[in-house]
Each structure stands twice: as structure tokens, then as C-alpha cells.
Amino acid sequence: MRIALTAFARRRLFPADGRANAIVGTTPDAFTEHLNREPPLKVLDGYADFCKLHVHRNWTPTRCATIPITDDNRHLLRSGYEARNRDELPVLTRWFEGVEAPVAEYLLVILYSQAQMAREGEHVDADWGVVGCLATAEPEEIPMAPITMMRNALGVEEGGSGVPLDREAYRRSVAFW
Incomplete structure (x- = not known):
């Protein structure tokens, strides 16, 4: 099985x-x-049949992508609108400023099949294309952000994958985030 880094992931991860x-x-x-x-x-298994997550022990100094919001760090939480690229509409996101997350124990590499990449307009010369990576403390997937689930449900033309919204998965995502 051959894996390629997509242009989308290259911009987001590096x-x-x-x-x-x-x-x-x-x-x-x-x-x-x-x-x-x-x-x-x-x-x-990912959220759709074309999505897999490969769990690797972190071989880099990359830090965790998420940390809990606590009374001690809540005042450092920021929000703003961000688009992942020029073609997408900005969505509300949030992040910490002045908080250093611990080094991640695991990297969960999010892969889409070559066929799905083609449906989304990006050719990959491999069986699977990297579309993202979760830096985590545990070797398990963290819930997809609610806005990502919404974007996916909107379809490829809005930067998503065209997978309908799973209401229960969305509720779990909201509870986590």
C-alpha cells in the first residue's frame, strides 16, 4: 500500500x-x-468507508492538537474565523494562546482512498492520500470537530466529502469539543 501527502494536507500540516x-x-x-x-x-476505521486512520507512535517533537479547557487556562482561549484555503468559506474556530501542549504520544494519520481523492478533485499517485493528522496522547481517534462534520455534509463543492451528517456522532463531537 502506497501513501502520498496531498497538497491540502501539506499546507495544513506543514x-x-x-x-x-x-x-x-x-x-x-x-x-x-x-x-x-x-x-x-x-x-x-474512519467516519466513512473511504477513510482510515493509521496510528503511529510519535517520532517527532509534535505537540498534542488538543488539551482540556480548565479554569486555569480558559482565559487564554481565543476564537476567530478561518478558512482552510481561498476557496472555502471561513468558519468559527478556537485555539489557545500562551499554552504549550505536551508532546503527543501518537500521530493518527487520516487517509482517504485514491478514489475519494479523485471525487474531491485531487489526484494522488498512491493508494491512499494523507488529508490530516491528529497528534494525541492516546492511540485513539478524537472526535471530528462539529464544523468539520458540517462541512463534510455540505459536499465536495464546499470543501467537504459529501458524507451525510451522523446526528449521534455530531452530539458526541459537541460533548467532546
């Missing part, structure tokens, strides 16, 4: 702006080489 949720300590090419060389600890 940004030039130094964002806290970036993959650090490796290059995009070295990251992809590692994924193709090292088998995952386990493979999780």
Missing part, C-alpha cells in the same frame, strides 16, 4: 506560519517516507 498544531521536527517528504516505511501500530 504551514509556514508556525502554527501550534503543525507537524514539527521533520519535512513533508521525510514524514511521507516514514509512513510508507513503518507499519502503523493499528488501523482505525
